[in-house]
Amino acid sequence: MYKKTMYICTMYSKELLKGTLKTIILKMLSESDSMYGYQITQKVKEITEGKIVLTEGALYPALHKLEADGLLTTKKQTVGNRVRKYYSLTKTGNSDAKEKVEELKEFMETLKAIINLTPQKLAWSI
């Protein structure tokens, strides 16, 4: 019998995270030579002070997809008696990463236009 520790405890309704996972992965990898899956979850958790916690069930399939799409390459490395799978960006992956991050920035700017809406601003057009 085995026990699995809980790994979900973001302070946000997780819905918001949807659609941002791949961008997060690509950004993380674009700031490092290479990282392995578990390491990515830990770094993201650390950087966001525990506010964003990637789940394995989402992370690994996403990594596999990105690799299949040619954005990532892998290198296996044995540490002690265990195998780590290091991911790094391909050339395509690198430019895609920049694109996706830019897109996310712009999207966040656009969202602000709605979030910072006041009745006055809305009234102009009603």
Next chain:
Amino acid sequence: MYKKTMYICTMYSKELLKGTLKTIILKMLSESDSMYGYQITQKVKEITEGKIVLTEGALYPALHKLEADGLLTTKKQTVGNRVRKYYSLTKTGNSDAKEKVEELKEFMETLKAIINLTPQKLAWSI
């Protein structure tokens, strides 16, 4: 025979929009007495300069869900020969709207921590 005009043309990969729809709806309604579905799509398009375009297939089910959950109430109004369905926030809906918007703001702040990451910052912990 009828023809349906295309209504999808956001400048963003639509993925990013996922999870933000309800928050957007609630925010729009919190800045207005009441709005009807089509009006919401038009206002959002206008405010975001065409960058965010809500689709009917997503909007209406979301509105129905929010109503079923007690966040919205509806009033039907006949204009000419057609019926408009005006939505407005309930008391619960109002506080929920504030909550969701706050959550989105905080989430965006957290995302920034990742997006603005530099190799130096990441290196601290690698």
Next chain:
DNA sequence: ATCTTATGCATAAGAAAATTATGTAAAAAC
């Protein structure tokens, strides 16, 4: 010593939330 937690990968079942497509119908614009 042994039990638990942490590390490290992976995949499958199910849910949630969207896209896409379809449908109706009146009003306005051309």
Next chain:
DNA sequence: GTTTTTACATAATTTTCTTATGCATAAGAT
């Protein structure tokens, strides 16, 4: 009079995640 816009709605499908399951080694606690 034909097309576009306004205005609703729902169903089929896809995408993307959560949740659960599974295996296995290493480290830390008791």
